[in-house]
Amino acid sequence: MMDEAQAIHPPHDKAAARPTLEAWRSLALVTVGPILLAFLFCALALLIAGHDPLAYYLYVVERGVFSGQGLQQTLTRMAPLLLHAASLIIAFRAGIWNLGGDGQFLLGAVMAAALGPVLVTVAPDWITLIACMLLAMLVGALWSLVPALLRAYQGVNEIITTLMMTFLGTSFANVLVKLIFLDPATTVPQTRTLPVEDRLAWLPGTTISSGLFIGLAAVIIVHLVMTRTAFGLRLRIVGANPKAALHAGLSVSALTVIVFALSGGLAGLAGAVDIVGVFGNVRADWNPAYALAVVPLVFLARFNGWATIAFVFFYAVLDIGGESAARRIGVPQYFTLVLVATMFILLALAEWLDQQRRARQRS
Template sequence: MKTETSSALVQGFVRSVVPVLLALIVSGLIMLAMGASPLDFFAGVWRYGITGSNWQRSLALMSPLLIVAIGIIVAFRGQLWNLGYNGQYLLGAVVASGLGPILYAVMPAFLATIIVFVVAVLAGAVWSLIPAILKARYGTNEIITSLVMSFIAIGVVNLLIKGVFKDPGVTTPQTTVIPEDQLLPYIPGTEIHIGFLIAIALAIVAQIVLSRTSFGLRIDIFGASPKAARHVGLNSTWMVVLLFAISSGLIAFAGSVDILGQFTYQRADWDPRYGDAVMPLVFLARFRPVAAIPFVAFYAVLATGGTLAAQQAGLNVDFLFVIVGLILLFMTITEYIGNRRALGQSYVPAGLRRTVLQPFTRTSERTSA
């Protein structure tokens, strides 16, 4: 038993931490080739992302990143590729930035905030219905449909900001700035808004639901084999629609938290692309919400400190996405080297792999023999 535990820990380290380390090393070599100093860059990441009060800025950024990661995990646990996260995030953000000032003017801030959150979640969930129904009823590839819906959402958001929600007092197309006293309150003694606590609570709740409840088991069974799920009485159509709605609703909720937590308004053509950044992190976390917390914290520090560090090192800010891409690359390489014959199975929870995947593997082996 101890040997199995040690082996599992080693495999977890290799497949989760090693890709990050390799990505940092190779990104450093790329900086050298570009004439920049990797030591200055990483020192700047530490200085601007952690030291002094900068760690509070990193934790504030961590809030929407973690909620987006949870939303992606929910869909991926059901083997559904919800890649419409950028548009869903912006829909939630525009609900907060456009609808928020209207509500705050006529009702108490607490009640207005709750309404904004509910409407944001509903907007994200409703926007996911088209790719979900097409997937459930006709087997349409949800990668394509969710991406298309994301592009449409981005266009709709820009139209709203330039039209209905535009602040008439400024020439730049943006929404009205929300007064500071109507934003999410700070954690006492810090400059971190309570969105951080909400994100951590959501991660814990999602972890419990996915790993300790019958609903989580249903998601894992459906993700492992929709046909097997139908045989045990699960409604595949309902599962697809529900998982898409939860995933998209959470991602839209992250957008509203971000606006009410730190941005206070939204400009046209603004897109932080949080989903692109956290995508490799949810794989490194093996689709476990709590395990995603340290990886998201790592990226939050990298993004917070890396923005100024990149500028001082003479690098484009988009170099951060190069690091994310390298993480994804090395994650794929280590996964392939570690388990060529069962590529991807390490992402499936161990208990589910034993109860669901092994029977199919044995059947395949008997057939080939």
């Protein structure tokens, strides 16, 4: 009996669990090295453009981390980014490319902005906030239904359909703001505004929206579900090998639709959290494009929830600091995306080179 137990649960070898020299070397070459190289390449780009890269990086870090107000803005900015990350982790681990997050986000935001100011006049704040978030999740899930059904039952590539639904969702959100949910009391085309006192509470003594905790909870729950539950295992099997999943008796079509609904619902929730937690309304032509910005972060984290939180914080620091640097130093605000994209390319190249090296060692 003891031998069988040891075979099933082998004794924990502390020495084997310690990081080896090879593991540290791989971490340096595949992760840390490409990130530092990306900073170097972008520093050269700043020099060529006539800007001081050291001043830019120092100002970004100082504003995004060490400034009290800047750090609060960074943590607040993380809330919708984390919800988008949770949305993408579910989809990517299941082998599905949901690139329609921005459309789902905007439609969820518009519906939350339309419902909130009306419902708060007849219902308590907590009911209003929950209703806005649930409605946004429902709208995001429904907006993902067309790509889901086309992928599940017709085999249509979801990259194309979700991108098309994003363009359509962005335009439809603007139509809703300008024609149906327009606030007649303002000259700027926007929805009615949810009063500040009726929005998600701030952390005591700060301006950090409690939506941050919703985002953190979403990423952690998604990570645990995908790595520790039978449902998550089914989704990973579908993503790794749909034919094997069918052979194992899994309903690939139904699971595909469920994944799209969960992913779209979380993207819609991100829109609601941004509105009922920060902005209070939606203006016409507003589109922060969080979803596509988060895609490389999720890949950099290798779909790991804990690592994703760290990368989202890193990006939020760059985003908030970059906004300030754009005003103070004159560096374009979208330079943050250039930096993240450069990291993604170099990390992908380093990963490929590392795989080639390992293949040569095995042969």
